[in-house]
Amino acid sequence: MSSLPRLGILVALAILGPVSIALAAPACSSSNDPAAADPTTTDDETDSGDVPPPCPANGVSKGPWSMAMTRTSGRIRWESCRAGSEGGLVLTPEGGGAEQTLTSTETMKDLTVRHTAVLGPQRSPDDWPGPAWMHEVVLESLPVGTCYQYALAADRSLTGRFCTSRPDGADVHFVAIGDTNPLLGEIVPKLIAKVVPLAPDFLVHGGDIQYYESAFETWTGWFPLMRPLLALGALQPALGNHEHETPDELDDYSNRFFGYPNFGGELTYYRYESAGIWFHVLDTEQAVEPETTQGKWLLAGLEEVSKKPGFRFSVLVMHRPFVTCGDNAQNQAARTGYASALAQYKVPLVLQAHIHGYERFEIDGVTYITTGGGGGLIGDMDENISRDECAMRKSSGGFVHALDVTVSGGSIHARAIDANGTERDSFAITVP
Known part of the structure; x- marks a missing residue:
C-alpha cells in the first residue's frame, strides 16, 4: 500500500501516542551478525559514517x-559480501537419508545507491x-x-526448510501474508512467532515485501527479523508497489532476491503448482485486465492448467485488490472482466494484499x-464502505495477521490469526 511519507509516519506515530518499537535490527550491513541485534549498542558503535562495516567472517x-x-x-x-566466499549448501532429507553438499553459482551485482533509514x-x-x-543453488531431480x-556450509547455523x-x-x-514491515514495531516478530509452529509447506506473499518509505527499514534490516519466516519453506511472492519505491529497487533488490x-x-x-492446485501470481503494477498482455497470459494459463x-x-x-472497502485501489474492471473465466476455469479463491488489514468477500462463488x-x-478498512461490493463483505478488521490455509480433498479451510495467536476469522470453501 502507498505508505505515508516519512514525515507523515513520524507525525502519525506521535498522534497515536507511545509506540513500542523493537530495536532488534543488526548494527552492521550483514544481516546475519547475532551480536548486532543488541539494542543497547550506542551510535558510535553502530554508525560507521561513510565507510561500510566489514564483511563478517562467514561472508554471508x-x-x-x-x-x-x-x-x-x-x-x-x-547474498555474500565478498567474492569467492564459501558457496556450499548442505541438504538433508527430513524423512531420513544421507546429506549432500551442493555448490552454488555466484553472480556479482554492482549496487549504485545508498539507502538509509530515517x-x-x-x-x-x-x-x-x-x-x-x-x-543460488538450483535443486533438481528431487522426489x-x-x-x-x-x-x-559457510555457517551451519544459517538454515532453512x-x-x-x-x-x-x-x-x-x-500461509499467506502481505505488506510485511517488520521494523515498524514489535508486532511483526510476535506474529512470526505464532506462524512458525504452523510449519506450512510454503509461503504465499501478497507483495510489499519491504518498505523503504516506512522511515524505519532497509533490506539489510529486514532480513534478520524475517529469517524465521523465510526458513519455513519456499517464499512465493507477488510484487507490490513498494518493490518500486526507488528507481533502483526493482532490479537491484526485489528481482535479484x-x-x-x-x-x-x-x-x-508467474504460476506454480502443488497437488494439482495452481497459483497464478499477477503483477498489479502492470495492467492486468483481460485484454492486456498479462491478462491474455492469465486467461491462457487458466485454460491450460484446467486441462x-x-x-x-x-x-x-x-x-492491488480486485475488491476492497478500504482505499481507492480496487480494480473493479478486472474483477468483472474475469468473472466468467473464474467460474469456467474453477477459481474459488483470490488472495490480495495492499490494504493493511483483513477482508473476506464472497462474490459470484469466489472468495x-x-x-x-x-x-x-x-x-x-471502511474508507469506501459505501461501495456496492461492501454488502458482500463477510468479515473485516484492522489487525496484523497471517492466513493459515489447508486444502484436503475438495475442501479449503482457512483462518486469520493475529499476533497473539487468536483466530480472528475462519472460513471453508467446498470445491466441486
Whole structure:
C-alpha cells in the first residue's frame, strides 16, 4: 500500500501516542551478525559514517531463503559480501537419508545507491552501494512431495526448510501474508512467532515485501527479523508497489532476491503448482485486465492448467485488490472482466494484499481475501464502505495477521490469526 511519507509516519506515530518499537535490527550491513541485534549498542558503535562495516567472517550478508518450488526442483539463494566466499549448501532429507553438499553459482551485482533509514543505522543498517554477490543453488531431480533441511556450509547455523510440491490429490498447507514491515514495531516478530509452529509447506506473499518509505527499514534490516519466516519453506511472492519505491529497487533488490522466470511467466508474474492446485501470481503494477498482455497470459494459463491431469482448482494471487472497502485501489474492471473465466476455469479463491488489514468477500462463488496485515501501519478498512461490493463483505478488521490455509480433498479451510495467536476469522470453501 502507498505508505505515508516519512514525515507523515513520524507525525502519525506521535498522534497515536507511545509506540513500542523493537530495536532488534543488526548494527552492521550483514544481516546475519547475532551480536548486532543488541539494542543497547550506542551510535558510535553502530554508525560507521561513510565507510561500510566489514564483511563478517562467514561472508554471508543476507539469507538464505528458498523459492521457485516445483514437484522436482527449487532454488535456494543467499547474498555474500565478498567474492569467492564459501558457496556450499548442505541438504538433508527430513524423512531420513544421507546429506549432500551442493555448490552454488555466484553472480556479482554492482549496487549504485545508498539507502538509509530515517532513524539511522542503529535502527536499520544501511543498504550500501558497491558489489554484492548472489549465490543460488538450483535443486533438481528431487522426489515429489519431499521436505529437506538445508544449511550453508559457510555457517551451519544459517538454515532453512524446503519442500517440493505435493503429488496429485495430496493435502496442501500454506500461509499467506502481505505488506510485511517488520521494523515498524514489535508486532511483526510476535506474529512470526505464532506462524512458525504452523510449519506450512510454503509461503504465499501478497507483495510489499519491504518498505523503504516506512522511515524505519532497509533490506539489510529486514532480513534478520524475517529469517524465521523465510526458513519455513519456499517464499512465493507477488510484487507490490513498494518493490518500486526507488528507481533502483526493482532490479537491484526485489528481482535479484525473488525474481525468476517460471512456467511461461516473467520475472514479475508467474504460476506454480502443488497437488494439482495452481497459483497464478499477477503483477498489479502492470495492467492486468483481460485484454492486456498479462491478462491474455492469465486467461491462457487458466485454460491450460484446467486441462492437465490431476487438476483440482486455481488460485489468483496479487497485490492491488480486485475488491476492497478500504482505499481507492480496487480494480473493479478486472474483477468483472474475469468473472466468467473464474467460474469456467474453477477459481474459488483470490488472495490480495495492499490494504493493511483483513477482508473476506464472497462474490459470484469466489472468495476474495485481503491479507495485507503483515505489519504495515493499519489502514481504514471502511474508507469506501459505501461501495456496492461492501454488502458482500463477510468479515473485516484492522489487525496484523497471517492466513493459515489447508486444502484436503475438495475442501479449503482457512483462518486469520493475529499476533497473539487468536483466530480472528475462519472460513471453508467446498470445491466441486
